[in-house]
Amino acid sequence: MRSKSFWISLSVLNLCIVALLGVILxxxxxxxxxxxDYNHLLKVHSNFAFGGWVTLALMVLMASELLNESxxxxxxxxxxxxxxxxxxxxxxxxxxFAKYANYTTYISTSFIFITYIFTWIFIRDIRKAQVSKxxxxxSIAAVICLVLSSLATFSxxxxxxxxxxxxxxxxxxxxxxxxxxxxxxxxxxxxxxLFQKLQSKLSAEANKNxxxxxxxxxxxxxxSMFLSYHWHDPNTLFHVIAYIGSILLLLxxxxxxxxxxxxxxxxxxxxxLLRFIGTLSICSFMLKMFLQSFTIINVIxxxxxxxxxxxxxxxxxxFLGFVTLFLLSYFTQTGILNVKKTITKVSLMIFTxxxxxxxxxxxxxxxxxxxxxxxxxxxxxxWGAGIWLFIGASLIGVSxxxxxxxxxxTVEEKDSTITNYPLEHKFTLQNAVRDFSSGSNPVAIDI
Numbered sequence: 501m502r503s504k505s506f507w508i509s510l511s512v513l514n515l516c517i518v519a520l521l522g523v524i525l526x527x528x529x530x531x532x533x534x535x536x537d538y539n540h541l542l543k544v545h546s547n548f549a550f551g552g553w554v555t556l557a558l559m560v561l562m563a564s565e566l567l568n569e570s571x572x573x574x575x576x577x578x579x580x581x582x583x584x585x586x587x588x589x590x591x592x593x594x595x596x597f598a599k600y601a602n603y604t605t606y607i608s609t610s611f612i613f614i615t616y617i618f619t620w621i622f623i624r625d626i627r628k629a630q631v632s633k634x635x636x637x638x639s640i641a642a643v644i645c646l647v648l649s650s651l652a653t654f655s656x657x658x659x660x661x662x663x664x665x666x667x668x669x670x671x672x673x674x675x676x677x678x679x680x681x682x683x684x685x686x687x688x689x690x691x692x693x694l695f696q697k698l699q700s701k702l703s704a705e706a707n708k709n710x711x712x713x714x715x716x717x718x719x720x721x722x723x724s725m726f727l728s729y730h731w732h733d734p735n736t737l738f739h740v741i742a743y744i745g746s747i748l749l750l751l752x753x754x755x756x757x758x759x760x761x762x763x764x765x766x767x768x769x770x771x772x773l774l775r776f777i778g779t780l781s782i783c784s785f786m787l788k789m790f791l792q793s794f795t796i797i798n799v800i801x802x803x804x805x806x807x808x809x810x811x812x813x814x815x816x817x818x819f820l821g822f823v824t825l826f827l828l829s830y831f832t833q834t835g836i837l838n839v840k841k842t843i844t845k846v847s848l849m850i851f852t853x854x855x856x857x858x859x860x861x862x863x864x865x866x867x868x869x870x871x872x873x874x875x876x877x878x879x880x881x882x883w884g885a886g887i888w889l890f891i892g893a894s895l896i897g898v899s900x901x902x903x904x905x906x907x908x909x910t911v912e913e914k915d916s917t918i919t920n921y922p923l924e925h926k927f928t929l930q931n932a933v934r935d936f937s938s939g940s941n942p943v944a945i946d947i
């Protein structure tokens with residue numbers, strides 16, 4: 501896919517905007533910002549983080565990295581990426597203002613149908629692509645979870661339209677959506693990309709264990725969703741399914757241990773910085789699985805699902821600690837971010853450290869709230885962590901721009917050494933580099 505570089509650049513830009521929205525959101529808690537509604541800001545932040553950052557980045561990577569060249573070069577994928585970007589920016593510009601509520605509804609619905617089209621076309625293509633059965637299983641299950649999450653969205657829309665005051669249905673629909681996004685689409689897509697990259701570097705036995713882990717992970721998605729309903733003490737059937745989900749999560753985590761050593765050996769070829777970020781990402785996932793499985797115990801589950809800082813901390817653990825760190829390490833390993841540049845190393849370290857500080861503060865605040873212990877210092881510390889993350893994200897954006905420049909220079913240097921190529925080929929390559937460097941052509945070079 502020749503335009504992968506272009507789309508990743510846009511997704512990195514969107515990450516910077518997500519970080520900025522996070523700073524504004526936390527500033528609203530501390531300062532009087534007239535004209536800004538906190539609940540609207542929260543919706544903008546979450547919607548743009550989902551659509552403009554992670555969903556766009558994962559769609560682009562799944563199409564460009566998992567499909568064959570003849571498949572991912574289809575124009576329909578470009579149309580879907582543009583649609584995803586347009587809907588994300590549309591919500592960014594309309595959600596903060598109540599007078600644009602109708603437009604927001606149209607845009608949100610359009611985004612959902614775009615994911616439907618992507619899922620249908622992607623499944624049709626991935627079944628014919630030259631990928632392992634593990635990658636095929638995880639990627640297909642990922643996009644199916646993406647579609648299923650929209651059912652929860654429609655349920656929420658129905659509750660709002662009917663002005664229902666049923667808090668149980670509202671929270672169940674919200675938790676179902678978040679579960680299918682975080683533990684379904686995001687997590688499964690990440691592992692599909694990771695295992696596709698590692699497949700050739702691992703032994704046959706390790707690949708077998710990875711496949712078994714993937715099967716368990718996919719099987720755990722629906723049963724473990726019932727853990728989210730445990731907070732209101734549902735009927736016996738829900739209890740049983742939730743227990744099955746908890747057991748499957750622990751089995752999945754246990755099976756993951758069987759191939760971690762092989763993965764560690766495969767990571768020896770990457771730089772220490774990427775090894776560090778990748779390890780943090782995997783550890784975040786394992787911690788998520790461990791914590792999630794024990795919410796079956798009411799003494800733990802009820803406070804967790806009723807403690808807002810803990811909920812936000814858990815969501816950030818998956819979104820930032822696992823998914824975002826993986827995407828950034830993937831961008832760096834594949835050359836989209838040039839790790840040889842100092843600014844890339846500095847920006848990744850700042851952002852990674854910011855994530856660690858942010859998660860620590862959220863969980864400490866949440867644990868304190870569970871024991872009715874609070875402090876006015878936490879909002880200020882979290883505000884500082886938000887600014888830290890924004891600085892890190894902005895530097896990553898700068899690093900991406902500088903990486904683009906270095907790629908163009910590298911191509912020019914390679915082109916100058918070509919003496920035996922036909923004149924027509926050399927001319928085409930030079931034109932592509934010139935267009936790429938000047939920014940006149942939105943379709944970037946994928947080398």
